Amino acid sequence: MSSAPAERNGTGPPPRGGGRDAITAAARESFAERGYHGTSIRDIARRAGLSLSALYYWHPSKQHLLAALIEESTHDYFQRCDDALRGTGDDPVDRLDALVRVTVEYRVARQVESNISTLEWRNLEPENRERLEGLRRSATRLWADIIADGVARGAFHIQHPDDARRAIVAACNAIAQWYEPGGDITLPQLAERYAAIALRIVDHRA
Amino acid sequence: MSSAPAERNGTGPPPRGGGRDAITAAARESFAERGYHGTSIRDIARRAGLSLSALYYWHPSKQHLLAALIEESTHDYFQRCDDALRGTGDDPVDRLDALVRVTVEYRVARQVESNISTLEWRNLEPENRERLEGLRRSATRLWADIIADGVARGAFHIQHPDDARRAIVAACNAIAQWYEPGGDITLPQLAERYAAIALRIVDHRA
DNA sequence: CCGAACTTACCGATCAATCGTTAAGTGCAC
DNA sequence: GTGCACTTAACGATTGATCGGTAAGTTCGG
Numbered sequence: 377m378s379s380a381p382a383e384r385n386g387t388g389p390p391p392r393g394g395g396r397d398a399i400t401a402a403a404r405e406s407f408a409e410r411g412y413h414g415t416s417i418r419d420i421a422r423r424a425g426l427s428l429s430a431l432y433y434w435h436p437s438k439q440h441l442l443a444a445l446i447e448e449s450t451h452d453y454f455q456r457c458d459d460a461l462r463g464t465g466d467d468p469v470d471r472l473d474a475l476v477r478v479t480v481e482y483r484v485a486r487q488v489e490s491n492i493s494t495l496e497w498r499n500l501e502p503e504n505r506e507r508l509e510g511l512r513r514s515a516t517r518l519w520a521d522i523i524a525d526g527v528a529r530g531a532f533h534i535q536h537p538d539d540a541r542r543a544i545v546a547a548c549n550a551i552a553q554w555y556e557p558g559g560d561i562t563l564p565q566l567a568e569r570y571a572a573i574a575l576r577i578v579d580h581r582a
Numbered sequence: 583m584s585s586a587p588a589e590r591n592g593t594g595p596p597p598r599g600g601g602r603d604a605i606t607a608a609a610r611e612s613f614a615e616r617g618y619h620g621t622s623i624r625d626i627a628r629r630a631g632l633s634l635s636a637l638y639y640w641h642p643s644k645q646h647l648l649a650a651l652i653e654e655s656t657h658d659y660f661q662r663c664d665d666a667l668r669g670t671g672d673d674p675v676d677r678l679d680a681l682v683r684v685t686v687e688y689r690v691a692r693q694v695e696s697n698i699s700t701l702e703w704r705n706l707e708p709e710n711r712e713r714l715e716g717l718r719r720s721a722t723r724l725w726a727d728i729i730a731d732g733v734a735r736g737a738f739h740i741q742h743p744d745d746a747r748r749a750i751v752a753a754c755n756a757i758a759q760w761y762e763p764g765g766d767i768t769l770p771q772l773a774e775r776y777a778a779i780a781l782r783i784v785d786h787r788a
Numbered sequence: 789c790c791g792a793a794c795t796t797a798c799c800g801a802t803c804a805a806t807c808g809t810t811a812a813g814t815g816c817a818c
Numbered sequence: 819g820t821g822c823a824c825t826t827a828a829c830g831a832t833t834g835a836t837c838g839g840t841a842a843g844t845t846c847g848g
Contacts (some may be wrong), residue, residue, distance in 0.1 A: 430797075
């Protein structure tokens with residue numbers, strides 16, 4: 377497969393170190409496959425090749441495992457959005473194009489976390505959910521501001537900007553649910569196509 | 583809230599009959615709120631105002647409860663699609679318009695079941711899932727055929743019909759996740775707007 | 789260069805609580 | 819007095835979490 381200390385074959389002492397990453401990866405896969413409540417912490421430990429207790433050595437609870445996963449990937453999305461929009465002028469067409477592209481790329485690059493975030497969001501305990509709800513709202517504002525600006529400047533010709541925004545976001549987000557990494561459609565193609573779809577949704581006319 | 587024998591208030595004899603409906607309704611609400619694995623059959627029974635075993639008198643298992651729920655609402659969607667398309671000519675513009683409208687209406691009318699179907703689909707046991715997968719595929723074909731016909735007839739001007747289809751379906755399906763029944767946007771308005779969005783996605787030109 | 793003190797990274801056993809499911813019994817309508 | 823619509827009580831299995839223990843690795847005074 378890959379790097380240094382992998383592949384246990386039964387002989388020799390069990391490997392030390394890397395437990396934290398192994399557990400995080402196992403949790404990610406398990407949550408993605410069976411969902412939060414469908415996954416037991418024993419599933420995760422087994423998958424990581426560690427004991428149940430090792431999980432509690434690295435993480436205080438099952439809930440923390442989910443929250444950390446969602447939180448990290450959400451912040452990653454925001455970082456990507458900021459980076460993309462910072463390198464773009466103030467033309468709403470360019471900005472919408474950039475935001476769609478970065479969203480499509482994110483849904484593919486972090487497909488597993490995307491699906492976990494959308495499907496398991498409701499299983500976050502209130503404390504964790506509330507902490508992230510602010511981020512979610514600013515994501516909505518990111519889209520809404522660009523679309524509103526495009527309408528104001530006469531680049532987009534829609535009566536209902538909120539519906540356009542929801543349609544674009546829903547279409548982009550759904551990519552994580554059907555995209556197959558090994559398929560014959562490449563990421564740049566996909567980004568290109570969805571950017572075009574988004575511009576049609578906001579009724580952009582050149 | 584509504585019909586005949588509801589609202590227990592502690593006094594009087596326990597109500598007889600209606601147990602089946604009470605359990606189905608309770609399961610629907612519980613699955614919607616906490617998800618399949620997040621819901622215990624004790625939650626459902628408590629909500630229905632019945633004992634745990636009454637649930638097993640009416641349904642053979644928790645899994646059956648979920649499968650029946652999804653199956654019934656999926657068939658309902660197909661019935662509505664058939665009815666709507668039967669009353670429509672062969673113009674792909676009219677047919678896409680009709681299919682979008684019926685889908686939007688369904689997502690609002692059966693909002694709870696819509697969300698359960700999408701979120702809990704993966705928790706169906708293989709036997710149940712396979713039985714429904716055929717329906718799901720024919721839904722995809724319904725959309726794909728209309729769009730392909732529109733492209734062939736020169737009504738829709740898109741290069742990638744699959745992406746358009748996925749975008750439209752994703753946008754319609756997402757309605758169930760954000761729509762608020764008490765809100766200020768009516769169902770006819772919503773259907774109208776989404777029909778317009780869909781026609782823009784397929785690049786319809788009059 | 790040594791060994792005591794301490795930390796890191798785990799394991800096995802076990803906890804009370806809850807899970808889905810079942811068996812056996814009860815009250816009421818007809 | 820029969821059968822439908824339930825109930826109470828219990829089953830073994832599994833759940834998330836905690837316990838004390840321990841083999842390695844690290845630090846550091848002498």
